[in-house]
Amino acid sequence: MTMLSRRTVVGSGLVLAAAGAAGYSLWPRMGDYQATVEQQRRLPAGDATVQELVRMATLAANGHNTQPWRFRLDGQNVSILPDPSRRTAVVDPDDHHLFASLGCATENLVIAAAALGRHGEVVIGPGADPKIDIALSSAQPGRQDLFQAIPLRQSTRSIYDGQPVSAADLARLEAAAREEGVTVLIFTDAADRDAILDFVVAGNSAQMDDPAFVQELADWIRFSSARAVETGDGLFAACSGNPVMPEWIGRRMFPLVFRKDSENDKYRAQIRSSAGVAVFIGAAADPQHWIRVGRSFQRFALEATALGIRTAHVNQPVEVSQVRAEFARWLGNPEVRPDLVVRFGRAPALPMSLRRPVSAVLA
Numbered sequence: 001m002t003m004l005s006r007r008t009v010v011g012s013g014l015v016l017a018a019a020g021a022a023g024y025s026l027w028p029r030m031g032d033y034q035a036t037v038e039q040q041r042r043l044p045a046g047d048a049t050v051q052e053l054v055r056m057a058t059l060a061a062n063g064h065n066t067q068p069w070r071f072r073l074d075g076q077n078v079s080i081l082p083d084p085s086r087r088t089a090v091v092d093p094d095d096h097h098l099f100a101s102l103g104c105a106t107e108n109l110v111i112a113a114a115a116l117g118r119h120g121e122v123v124i125g126p127g128a129d130p131k132i133d134i135a136l137s138s139a140q141p142g143r144q145d146l147f148q149a150i151p152l153r154q155s156t157r158s159i160y161d162g163q164p165v166s167a168a169d170l171a172r173l174e175a176a177a178r179e180e181g182v183t184v185l186i187f188t189d190a191a192d193r194d195a196i197l198d199f200v201v202a203g204n205s206a207q208m209d210d211p212a213f214v215q216e217l218a219d220w221i222r223f224s225s226a227r228a229v230e231t232g233d234g235l236f237a238a239c240s241g242n243p244v245m246p247e248w249i250g251r252r253m254f255p256l257v258f259r260k261d262s263e264n265d266k267y268r269a270q271i272r273s274s275a276g277v278a279v280f281i282g283a284a285a286d287p288q289h290w291i292r293v294g295r296s297f298q299r300f301a302l303e304a305t306a307l308g309i310r311t312a313h314v315n316q317p318v319e320v321s322q323v324r325a326e327f328a329r330w331l332g333n334p335e336v337r338p339d340l341v342v343r344f345g346r347a348p349a350l351p352m353s354l355r356r357p358v359s360a361v362l363a
């Protein structure tokens with residue numbers, strides 16, 4: 001639990017009183033928010049346009065919800081390109097998360113297309129700044145359950161129910177994540193979860209001691225539903241189980257309540273309540289493999305969603321380079337770069353996150 005000092009409580013009381021006097025409503029306009037969520041998350045029908053497939057792609061997981069992608073359409077060909085203006089240079093200096101996010105979007109697009117009777121042939125380009133080309137052609141309609149999971153998948157950053165996931169479900173998750181050039185390790189023993197938790201706490205502590213990391217994160221938080229709807233991006237407080245408040249109050253409160261000890265306690269409770277942790281490892285540390293890792297993760301998360309299992313990233317062990325090297329050693333292979341760390345288990349849903357409209361992401 002976050003401990004607030006007496007001074008903080010008195011101070012925030014004054015801030016809240018001032019907000020009331022200034023005519024701000026402290027009750028968020030969640031109606032607008034929810035209506036936008038529902039409109040963005042409609043499932044398209046069989047005659048869907050390529051733009052509708054792009055809308056499905058944008059519902060993919062992506063770092064800090066920056067949506068670092070642009071889509072170029074040419075008939076039945078779609079190219080997904082990185083959007084460098086949406087880099088997060090502090091948490092992701094080499095664009096690892098950016099390219100993994102493009103992989104997540106690719107997977108959503110291909111799964112939606114398959115369910116609607118179109119095969120998507122994916123070619124990942126060469127070099128340090130690859131684009132992803134997807135050629136669509138008609139085919140028999142494919143799996144529907146992963147498609148239907150696209151608008152329901154979310155990063156659920158809450159305490160889970162502490163119950164194990166059955167061996168049959170673990171096998172389905174493993175099968176869903178299978179991708180050439182990607183290894184997925186699933187840890188369900190309490191001792192392994194606690195060891196991974198130690199890496200999360202080490203990484204989180206280093207990040208919270210870095211003012212540039214905290215500032216970059218704060219820049220992407222949306223404290224009010226109005227601001228979340230206005231930008232269509234970023235981390236809306238309610239999606240992380242945090243209180244919603246007017247933007248200017250949130251910005252003042254954030255440094256007071258976002259503390260290393262309470263954040264580490266939160267991660268301890270979250271990871272110990274999870275059924276397990278999945279670690280995704282690409283065979284090489286380059287953008288092509290990061291895209292593949294993203295595809296593998298997105299399929300894992302969609303299969304989980306279809307099974308009623310929640311997922312949430314706890315990537316601190318792979319985001320801080322020194323912790324990452326120690327984590328690779330713990331995984332038994334100091335040569336590899338572990339890419340993603342994801343906990344899973346069962347819990348109620350949190351509010352869904354928003355996206356920018358398709359028109360804003362067309363190149």
Ligand SMILES: Cc1cc2nc3c(=O)[nH]c(=O)nc-3n(C[C@H](O)[C@H](O)[C@H](O)COP(=O)(O)O)c2cc1C
Nearest residue numbers: 061062063064065097100101154155313314315353
């Ligand atoms: C490559 C990558 C890294 C991520 N890292 C984290 C993380 O460390 N912590 C976290 O809470 N969420 C993380 N996320 C989840 C994103 O914040 C989330 O996908 C985004 O806010 C959109 O929300 P949604 O997943 O509920 O649609 C990551 C997602 C991706 C694709």
